[in-house]
Amino acid sequence: xxxxxxxNPTDNIDILIKGGADEFYCGxxxxxxxxxxxxxxxxxxxxxxxxxxxxxxxxxIIHSYGKKIFVVLNFQYYTEAFxxxxxxxxxxxxxxxxxAFILSDLGLITQVRVRFPEIEVHLSTVTGxxxxxxxxxxxxxxxxxxxxxxxxxxxxxxxxxxxxxxxxLEIFVMNNRCIHLECLCRxxxxxxxxxxxxxxxxxxxxxxHIKRILRQFPHKILGLLFNNxxxxxxxxxxxxxxxxxxxxxxPFDVSPLNLPATRERIQKAQELERYFGPFHVFMRYPPCGAxxxxxxxxxxxxxFKIDGRFNPFSKKLKDLRFIIECAGFLAQAKDEKEFIVxxxxxxxxxxxxxCTHEQCYDLNIWIQN
Numbered sequence: 001x002x003x004x005x006x007x008n009p010t011d012n013i014d015i016l017i018k019g020g021a022d023e024f025y026c027g028x029x030x031x032x033x034x035x036x037x038x039x040x041x042x043x044x045x046x047x048x049x050x051x052x053x054x055x056x057x058x059x060x061i062i063h064s065y066g067k068k069i070f071v072v073l074n075f076q077y078y079t080e081a082f083x084x085x086x087x088x089x090x091x092x093x094x095x096x097x098x099x100a101f102i103l104s105d106l107g108l109i110t111q112v113r114v115r116f117p118e119i120e121v122h123l124s125t126v127t128g129x130x131x132x133x134x135x136x137x138x139x140x141x142x143x144x145x146x147x148x149x150x151x152x153x154x155x156x157x158x159x160x161x162x163x164x165x166x167x168x169l170e171i172f173v174m175n176n177r178c179i180h181l182e183c184l185c186r187x188x189x190x191x192x193x194x195x196x197x198x199x200x201x202x203x204x205x206x207x208x209h210i211k212r213i214l215r216q217f218p219h220k221i222l223g224l225l226f227n228n229x230x231x232x233x234x235x236x237x238x239x240x241x242x243x244x245x246x247x248x249x250x251p252f253d254v255s256p257l258n259l260p261a262t263r264e265r266i267q268k269a270q271e272l273e274r275y276f277g278p279f280h281v282f283m284r285y286p287p288c289g290a291x292x293x294x295x296x297x298x299x300x301x302x303x304f305k306i307d308g309r310f311n312p313f314s315k316k317l318k319d320l321r322f323i324i325e326c327a328g329f330l331a332q333a334k335d336e337k338e339f340i341v342x343x344x345x346x347x348x349x350x351x352x353x354x355c356t357h358e359q360c361y362d363l364n365i366w367i368q369n
Contacts, residue, residue: 001302003323004170006309006316007069008047009054013061019317020324024062025070025102027309028055030089033082047310052092059096068099074124076183077105087111094119102147113142120144125172128183132163139165147305149183150176153362154295161299169301174319176307177287177361210238227270285353289361290326290343294336297327322350 002022007013013024027048049055055071062069071093073086086108090101100120103109104127112119123129123138125147135146145168148157161169214222225231256265286308293304304327306319326343333339347355 001297001304001327003320003327004070004303004305005320006306006311007058008309009049009058011313011316013058013065016316016320017062017065017067019320021067021320023068023070023099023303024058025072025305025309026055026058027072028089028093030085033085052096055093056096059098070100070102070122071098072102072124073108074102074104074126076126078108083108083111087115090119091116100145109138109141109143117142122170123147125150125176126183126185128181132160132165135160135164135167139167144168145170145303147171149181150361151181154292157292157296157301158299161296161301168303170303170305171289171292171296171301172307173289173293173304173323173361174306174308175286175288175311176305177289285351285356285359287361288347288355288359290323290347291340292361293323293326293330293343294333294339297330318350322346325350 003020004023004025005016005021007016007024007026016024029048029050031050049058059069073090078086083105090112093101094116100122101112102122102124103112104124109121109123112121121143122145123143127138128149129135129138129146130149130152138146147170148160150172152160157171226235254269255261256269259265296304304323306316306323308316308319311319325346326339329339329342333342344355
């Protein structure tokens with residue numbers, strides 16, 4: 001079993017490895033492309049490596065422990081000119097060396113396989129490998145590991161692992177959980193010339209202060225407040241002032257489709273609305289998939305990925321400690337129910353609050369347990 005950790009230029013690798021991290025992944029922005037071809041959400045842009053020297057320093061430390069480091073270049077598509085810059089960058093980074101590249105764009109993957117057949121390629125979750133046909137297609141293309149789409153539930157992952165070709169599969173277990181089809185999302189990256197959010201008039205620091213204040217109040221009370229149209233509008237206006245607005249933060253209205261608007265259906269629609277917009281940003285805790293470890297591990301998946309390159313180092317340490325402790329209990333748990341109880345107890349102990357269904361990767365697990 002391997003725990004794959006996010007890495008940014010300021011992280012202390014020694015502490016993460018001593019805490020149990022097995023592999024690392026990071027972003028890299030070629031300096032010559034930053035102001036020419038691409039815009040990136042602020043939260044990623046400020047936490048990616050921008051110089052080869054800086055990345056080499058981290059890679060050397062990681063390799064001194066016998067661990068691996070991967071570089072993420074997972075835009076869903078690139079212009080022809082940008083592809084040439086990336087291929088040149090990959091050639092330089094490969095000399096450090098970098099152990100694998102996490103890619104998404106088919107054009108980039110095929111070019112890397114042709115020009116640098118010795119390079120190991122992992123398929124990013126944003127590509128969207130939904131079924132065994134897709135897994136075999138990318139295996140034939142030379143991909144050695146696939147990060148499964150993070151909207152898949154336990155049963156869907158089980159079906160894939162039973163019929164998948166013999167290759168390494170990886171899943172997210174902390175922080176990353178898009179209830180949309182993430183492979184169709186274009187909010188994380190966009191190429192120059194495309195519409196994108198206006199510059200921010202509200203800093204991320206201010207946004208963080210607002211979140212911390214709100215989270216001092218009971219979760220249920222705030223949930224009721226966010227159902228109030230006036231209060232909801234106030235926080236929508238706050239969100240409109242942020243530069244890094246993306247799909248999950250847009251306020252969606254959910255209502256029963258072609259069905260009578262009964263009290264029960266309205267309540268369910270309001271619960272679904274909380275996955276988006278102001279409630280999502282200000283109140284929803286980071287998603288957690290620790291409970292999915294049990295079935296995934298028994299199904300043969302042995303790479304578990306923690307999301308959050310932009311998270312504070314203290315949060316990364318808590319995430320790592322939590323997943324390591326849960327993973328350590330896998331062999332001892334007599335069944336899934338006992339494992340889930342253990343995970344919930346450790347979650348409350350480490351993060352200081354109980355887990356909620358709004359955080360859970362697989363809602364069926366939360367409801368049943």
